[in-house]
Amino acid sequence: MSLPYDPADLWHLTLDDLEALEIGSGILGTGGGGNPYIGKLRARQLMAEGHAMTILPLDKIDPDALCLSLGGIGAPVVGIERIKEGQEGLRCLRALEAHLEMTVDAIVCEEIGGSNAMEPLNVAALAKLPVLDGDGMGRAFPEMQMTTFSIYGHTSTPSAMSDTHGNVILFHHAETELAHERMARACVVALGGGAVLASAPMRAEFVRRTAIPGTYTQAIALGRAVRDAQRAHDDPIDAICRKENGRRMFSGKITDLKRHLRGGFVVGEAMLSGIDKDHGVQGSVVIQNENLVFRREGEVEVCVPDLILVLDVDTGEAITTEMLRYGQRVAIVALPCHPLLRSPQALEVVGPKAFGFPEITYRPLAEEEEAA
């Protein structure tokens, strides 16, 4: 059986690419997506064992090829305390293949943010498959129905979930994408707060139309830009803003932090006191696994689906929500989200109202840029 792509089109990742991806996916994770350091360690180990990690451009795969999107599910705080066993995603892949009597041709990243950029690479490496260059979020979001795949019509069941102990659950049919999320979330809580979930396979033609394109390339290049700035003693925050059309919103010190586990999510709020008076005196970031809303002097300045980055002010690297600590000096940077995330259809699912902020009206950063 011939491959649904030309092996010459595969980009073989190097160890250095992984290091850059750790930084870049951490930044695009907007605080979540799982701790990228832990994910990278697993990827490095697989690479050291001789597994190839390959990326394939979205337009280089046969439109009929079968693609499986997957990622970690659960609270990032759990991800750093309970280390994965390593076969979770492969078990999901094999369980779905057996259930559907289909063979998967390529792996798709559910969310490029955090360790969820690494998880598809790790599963694909074990299964000797490529990972497509794109993902379902272009960032990280806390819930499963928040992928562009679901938003633009993919039914994500039957899906498979597996945990460190080898438990496997198939979500055979869900009434709605939200019902799927609720069932899966209840299960992941019962499994201790962390698992891997693979959604129903999609045809490559659909993935091409609905994925946020080129996000592996983007994340690796972003990571390199940060590292280059660090080495050149340039300001890495400026490098990020230049590269991603971002805006520096605030510089401050974390003066208070509320963070707890609720319903399988890390939720809370970080309060910031300004250290650079040009950008304000008082700020705050509301979190649910990811950074959802940034306020300055009590006023909403940026909200989902635009990206709110909480970065170490010196290194420019992301501080994920589970790593936030009192006293950290951070820069808040806002990046405009991809247009696929701000259609009326998408805002129903990933706009501020979907996150329980009915009082917030989303004003796209991108349009403000254009107006300015």
Place this chain on the structure above:
Amino acid sequence: MSLPYDPADLWHLTLDDLEALEIGSGILGTGGGGNPYIGKLRARQLMAEGHAMTILPLDKIDPDALCLSLGGIGAPVVGIERIKEGQEGLRCLRALEAHLEMTVDAIVCEEIGGSNAMEPLNVAALAKLPVLDGDGMGRAFPEMQMTTFSIYGHTSTPSAMSDTHGNVILFHHAETELAHERMARACVVALGGGAVLASAPMRAEFVRRTAIPGTYTQAIALGRAVRDAQRAHDDPIDAICRKENGRRMFSGKITDLKRHLRGGFVVGEAMLSGIDKDHGVQGSVVIQNENLVFRREGEVEVCVPDLILVLDVDTGEAITTEMLRYGQRVAIVALPCHPLLRSPQALEVVGPKAFGFPEITYRPLAEEEEAA
């Protein structure tokens, strides 16, 4: 393809059998298993629509026949507030048959108590299959790993769960029977507190060895005995004790009732004030879906796995835990459990310690009878 049993061996239930089963399964339900009245209404409707409901003796089926055990899962209080749509169990059956590429020959009752005596009949009627005369508990218990099937070695995954809205989940592999229970319980809570679950198919040979035998016959005969006593103005409580080798422990009025939903279960305690001084002044029953422990004057008198019945003192019919009310006049009757439930292996799973009462030592009612 020939049937794995002789149709001449089938017992075709009548409407009158269903009425008796409602009373008998309610009593054997020890407070739980789902409201038998609601279950009976569904069974009556199916019978009125022309569906046959048949019972097959355990020794009249081919040992190689494939049997599927199923029942409702969730909190009984939810069962009386959210009426089933009716196809839940059939969806589970079909999903498992498709997943395993097997055809089920007969249905097995997971627990004979309450509406869970009716659920297998309803599914079997729709699927045109018989129900075997026996079950996995000989009573009702709140958790799935508490069946004799699980206790004596059956792996209950892959299993299928479905709810009123058509959601279907396959529990493909669980590390342990308890892990299966935890995942399924989390899902049923996410689905609103009520669903039907079908466990992995078993060979009839295994069911014969491990089921509590003849419990449909027993429940229907028990229901008839109660009704006969009611009609003859005899004491139905005495009739139950004679028929089931039971012991009247207490007669009292419910003077206080704590009951709430926790983790998908109805939990609480009913306090009783004696109305028949021969049997004591003060009593109490601890519940978790079912009646778990009966105390008289603060001392444990009966506990799981022996059966604690809370009966209407006048009619002898069961008062299920969700129907308990302040002021009800009840008789507490204890029945010895089947020997399959009091092996050391079984007590690990259904003895008082398994229910969180490490301080209670189980003294089998049956042995006390023998000693007396």
